Amino acid sequence: MLFRTVRMVGPSLATLALAGLLVFTIFFTEFDWQWIAFLSGVLFAAVLSLISSAWKAQWGMAQSAEQTAQVRERLAVEAAMHRQTSERLEREMGLHQQDRERLAKQDEAVRGESERANSAEATLRALELQLPTGVCICDSDLRCRFHTRAFAARVGRQPAKIHGKSIFELIAPTSAETLRTALAEAKAGRATQAELSMSASASDARCVAELVPTRGGTGKVESIVLVLRETSAGSDAAARSIDALEGDEAAIGGPRPGLRVTDESGAALYLRSLTEELTGWTDPQARIREAIDQDQFDLYAQDIVALHAEAQPQRMLEVLIRMQHEDAHNLPPGAFFPAAEHYGLMPDIDRWVVNKVVAACASVDPERRAQVPLLCINVARQTIEDRGFAEFVARTTAKHGVPRNMLCFEVSDNDSIAATGAVSDFAIRVRQLGCRVSLDGFGSAGVGFAHVKSLRFDFLKIDGRIILAVARDPVAAVKVNAIIRVCRGIGVGTVAEMVESDDVYSKLATLGVDYVQGFGVARPRPLGALV
DSSP, rough: HHHHHHHHHHHHHHHHHHHHHHHHHHHHHOHHHHHHHHHHHHHHHHHHHHHHHHHHHHHHHHHHHHHHHHHHHHHHHHHHHHHHHHHHHHHHHHHHHHHHHHHHHHHHHHHHHHHOOHHHHHHHHHHHHHOOOOEEEETTTTTTEEOOHHHHHHTTOOGGTTTTTTTGGOOOOGGGHHHHHHHHHHHHHEEEEEEEOOOOOOOTTEEEEEEEEOOOTTTTTEEEEEHHHOOOTTTTTTTTOOGGGGGGGHHTTTTOOOOEOTTTTTTEEEEOHHHHHHHHOOOOOHHHHHHHHHEEEEEEEEEEEEETTTSSSSSEEEEEEEOOOOTSSSSOOOHHHHHHHHHHOOOHHHHHHHHHHHHHHHHHHHGGGGOOEEEEEEEEHHHTTOOHHHHHHHHHHHHTTTOOOOEEEEEEEEEEHHTHHHHHHHHHHHHHHHEEEEEEBBBBOOOOHHHHHHOOEEEEEHHHHHHHHTTTOOHHHHHHHHHHHHHHHHEEEEEEEOOSSHHHHHHHHHHHHHHOOOOTTTEEEEHHHOO
């Protein structure tokens, strides 16, 4: 430290001393000018040396400052790089954390899917064993991938010999073309019906199959659900009863729509109702209520044609209802009527139908109303027991200025037997308004005329299972002939349902039935195109 100080200060002190010696020599000594010149030169050299040293020092300081600035800049760059690296590491750590959380959620979802798959498998197994409805689910190749024991019994096959079979192998060849047409509709995303023969020999092996398409995540139809039901063709009163599907309320402490069955170990399982299984609705009551409130139904109609000139009127239409579905196809009544009846919504649905039918009639020019066919509307048992329904019909027709004799209300044969008093009261009240009353599905519970005579029906629809066999089964022909003779005697018109073939049509004409209805006569079409 001392050496550095001496090194820095020494030259300056020496120069000052030399300058002072030169001044002293000039003014206070008598040295020659040679010495003065010498000392001046030495002083000059010393000054130059100081200047040189100062310049070098300044240059060195400038170099040092530049190097310092470069170092500082480099350090700043490195610090920025370190910050970026730190931020990148933090982001990567965040991404890794997100990946871990996502993987954990995926693992949880996989476990949930596995549990749901196991639960669904158990549910399907329970459905297969104990669901009393004939149900078959076909894949896109129309091969059976699931079926209930009731379906196996209906087609007369062992359950083990149905899985993987084409649906065409499970029905009678005579119904292949009918089923092919219905399947084409279903594969196009539209729910439909088909009247099928499940056996080539049994005279009563006919049924109505409702085909409901189901779509996958891509929106394409991936499977088709076939539901077999024992009822008359074209009747929207089908599938009214779901007692077997509504669960054991006492066992679960309150109402819970669903099927209570047991698995192979004897444990109780509560399955969703058939409506939920077919539609995927988690809250059928809210969905049906929404459809009623927001007009999410479509009305169709099927012709009922007179076979002879004496029959009056010459033409009638049966009004059919379909529900608009999220998958851009309509649901048949069998898919939502059971739930609607369970929740007490059938009177609201029937009121909706009446309101729309009357409005459609009101839209027709008054001079053309005489050409509008008699419109037949199915009513549920809940509606029959609703004493305010007749008043609603009176108010609605008066509001639109529509003659009430344009309407006919159909009640099912089962309801007329099970609730004779309510049906009698209903028939009296609507007939007082000027409307007509028809009995639907006569013969499904046996051929008996006591309730027919007491209830004063205008028309009687013969059950479709009898009609389907009339051309090949003499017993069925005798039944139809007896029904026609009795109805003529009491002034009731006869309607044959489920007329599919020319042979059946010709046989019915020979027997003298008044009207025919079925896919062989006319397929259902939108109501607006027929009124």
